[in-house]
Each structure stands twice: as C-alpha cells, then as structure tokens.
Amino acid sequence: MLVLLPPSEGKTSPARGPVLDLDALSSPGLTPLRRKVLDALVETSGRPDAADVLGVGASLGDEVARNVRLHEVPTAPARRVYSGVLYAAAGLDRLTPAARRRAQESVRVVSGLWGVVTPEDPIPAYRLSMGTDLPGVGALAPAWRSALAAELDDAADGRLVVDCRSAAYLAAWHPPRSSDWVAVRVLREVDGVRSVVSHHAKHTRGVLTRHLLTRRARPPRDAAGLAAAAGELVGDALLAVELGP
Structure with a gap:
C-alpha cells in the first residue's frame, strides 16, 4: 500500500532542530531538482512582488x-511540520511505534518544494504550492513530473495506491x-442521494489515512480491500473510493 497525501497549507514552524540538509532527505535522486527549486524559492521570496508570484495574500507576508x-x-520531521486539517485528523505525530513504521513505509507527501517526502524527513516550514509558476524553474507540476x-x-508497481491528493498535485x-x-472522494448521502463533500473532505481523508495505519488488520492490497476498510468508517459521512481512470 502506498498512501499519497498533499502537503498542508498550514505548517508548524519548528522552534528548534537542525538546519536543512537536502542530503538527509529520502529519495536522493530528487536532490538536484530540490536544490534548484529551493534556491529559486529563496530568491523569489525576497522580491517585492513575491506574494503575487507565489499566489498568496498580504496576510501571509511573514510566511x-x-x-x-x-x-x-530549524527543521523537524514532516509529520510535525504539516499541520493542516488533513494532518490533524491523520495524527501522524501521534502514532504508536508500529503504526509509525507503517507510515514511514507507506505514506508519501507530494510537495511542490521537495517533490516527495516521508513523514520522518526533516524539513522546515515553508510556503509554496504545486500550482506555482516559479521564476527560474517554471510551472512546478511539469517540472517535477x-x-x-x-x-x-517502481515503488507503485503492483501496489495499491491510495491517492488523497488534489488535482494540482x-x-x-x-x-x-x-x-x-x-x-x-468523500461523499455524503442524504435521503438516498449522494453528493461530493468539499468542506470536510480533507478531514475525512485524514481520518481514512489514520485508520489504514492503525487498524489491526493487514493493510489492504487492492481496491476491494480498501473499499472494505473505508466501509468500517461509514457514519454520517459516506466514504467512497473511486478507481482512477
């Protein structure tokens, strides 16, 4: 099983920890492009029009x-830095040692800055979305492809891929x-009619992620197994899994 998550917009800045060492991150084949994107982000963020280029409001000027x-x-494990709604529900920083090992083996965060990281990779808090056209790099999604x-x-070959990412990622x-x-996808059923949920979707994907990491049963190996595991969570919100085209 490979669980793919988007990074959270909200991040917790580590108060202490080692400074960033790109060579300490997993997936060393990504290091050259990580360095290029990082350097471009640092340079762009010092420009007067940085907020406009990065697509953020003036209220996020400190970030x-x-x-x-x-x-x-300072840096900290990614499981501590990512702190948005999905990650609060997934609780990657509140796992037992066994569940944390499972998360390290199976969870990957796809990021506009790092490409992909594991929950244990030491990263700083940052502001950059995959939808950014970054000067010196270009549109990030094609740049990382x-x-x-x-x-x-190769990591996904023959495995179940549980994809919780948004379209940009x-x-x-x-x-x-x-x-x-x-x-x-996250759906709600009211009077027999199902509709896509947007407001609570991140939270529910986080709940599903935590369930897959902490349930006693073996991780699902295929879509049918995932549907059965998701069905264990059915309550007032109906979780639906949909095979990608």
Missing part, C-alpha cells in the same frame, strides 16, 4: 519572508497502469 531563510531555520516518475513508478505524478490506483 513568504520566512522562505528567504529556509537554509538557516519526470523526476517523480523515476522515483515513484496529481498533475505532478500519475501512478503507472501497473498499480491499483484508487482516488479517494
């Missing part, structure tokens, strides 16, 4: 300014046909 210091600010294919295609890497790829 953009922090990007300038990414080489010198071939590197992520080289890194993830899906554009950076599509699982190969040799995988059993399942895109996770």
